Amino acid sequence: MTKNSDFEIFLATVPGLEPVLCAEIRGKGFKQPRAVPGGVVIRGGWPEVWRANLWIRGAGRILARLDAFRVLHLAQLDGRARHVAWGSVLRPDVPFRVEASCSGSRIYHSGAAAERIEAAIRDRLGAPASSEAEVVVRARIEHDLCTISVDTSGELLHKRGYKEAVNRAPMRETMAALFLQQCGFDGREPVLDPMCGSGTFVIEAAEIAARLNPGRFRHFAFEKLATFDAEAWQRMREVRSGRIPAARCYGSDRDAGAVTMSRANAERAGVADGTEFQQRTISDVVAPAGPPGLVIANPPYGTRIGDRTALFPLYRALGQTLMSRFAGWRVGIVTSEVMLAQATGLPFLPATAPVPHGGLRVSLFRTGPLP
Structure with missing residues (x-):
């Protein structure tokens, strides 16, 4: 996946608010957003990933979809995971971790699934695995379909970067x-x-x-990926869209x-x-x-x-x-x-x-x- 690749981008939100998020994304100029359970899917390249993290208010996290394939057992997952183009997205010098979930699939042990994918990345790329890593690879195995994504946000997006103090039972x-x-x-x-x-x-x-x-005040996990272009990101962040409020x-x-x-x-x-x-x-x-x-x-x-x-x-x-x-x-x-x-x-x-x-x-x- 290069900076100009076109792939699926998933913007997660609270179940039930997908249509509202979809309307926001459409209003911000992203093409053909589609509401799905748990979020909204768009297509684009890495600049769209960066823009979505910077601009979109209603998304909790933004995932870049790397690959998807059917798997029926752990050995098959191990083999397929070794063919994912990890080096085009992850850096060999940056720690990563893998989180997996399984639902309605013959592979039902999420911990074992995460271990196989982690081993594949270590063997193919040489990157160190760490339970504290900011870069997170997410695997979702649902009805025997394994979808591999990288979390481009890092900390959840409701953490805007300005709030040091919160009251009891705050709203995100x-x-x-x-x-x-x-x-x-x-x-x-x-x-x-x-x-x-x-x-x-x-x-x-x-x-x-x-x-x-x-997202103007905060850091994102995508800044630690192989696809990151610091100069392009700086230009994007420097665009000022502020105005004097009407009220x-x-x-x-x-x-x-x-x-x-x-x-x-x-x-x-x-x-x-x-x-x-x-x-x-x-x-x-x-x-x-x-x-x-x-x-x-x-x-x-x-x-x-x-x-x-x-x-x-x-x-x-x-x-x-x-x-x-x-x-x-x-x-x-x-x-x-x-x-x-x-x-x-x-x-x-x-x-x-x-x-x-x-x-x-x-x-x-x-x-x-x-x-």
Whole structure:
């Protein structure tokens, strides 16, 4: 595989949010994205891999597909793995590790499968294997089809590189970006999170408004591959797509520590000028001056934080505040509990399908513009 090779690229996301990620990828100009279980597939070369890691907000990791073949037993896997063109992607001087998964296949021992592939790479390439290696080769054996990929991201992509402080039960930036997109947010209206925690929704919205690349601060595993072109990557990173935001993004929280944390995170993200954080209880929240926009929140729910029955007053207060002070604003609330969402009294549209988050399944409850 050379820099100009055309191959399959897989962008992983939370099951249930594949169509939302697909829409984002299409909107960023990638050709013919196709939603599949667990993510979106595109085709391209290594520059597309680099661009996807730098640009795409909703993907958790990005895999470059190296090969795929049918295998029925470990000896066959061993033989086929030795014919993969490892040297065109991996470097002999960079440590690697192999992770495998097996599902519905005659090869069912993932550890044994990983060992065979690891041995093939060591023998063919001479690269050292290490359990701490950043470069990860992933093998998925499903219904006897083995797909070999290299993880081009390294650390999961929700780690944008600016957040040192997080609150309890934080939402990942990747999921927050997809929920913002589901609410119709495109960066041209104000956003307010009345329970901002560490500021994830607010900072993500402010970055979208300023057209800042989500991967601008971080390192990626593809920088350690044989296909990496440092000069081309530097030129790609230097392209500035920022703009002066049309509207500000606001966060508030009753906890002073959360407000301090959010301000510090926004400062590190470079969006302090486009954000504003205040210590306020739900009943004290008011709409900022100017045109209406989007209120989005990830309140406590069920087993996530606290006793469910104790949360009904909080949700009722949230609904009363929004209905009385946020005419014309749309609302998005993420929760695992339908009854808690209903307790707000807000005129929700049909809820989105539940998606996994923090060991629970959550839904996004949305409204149109409030009366």
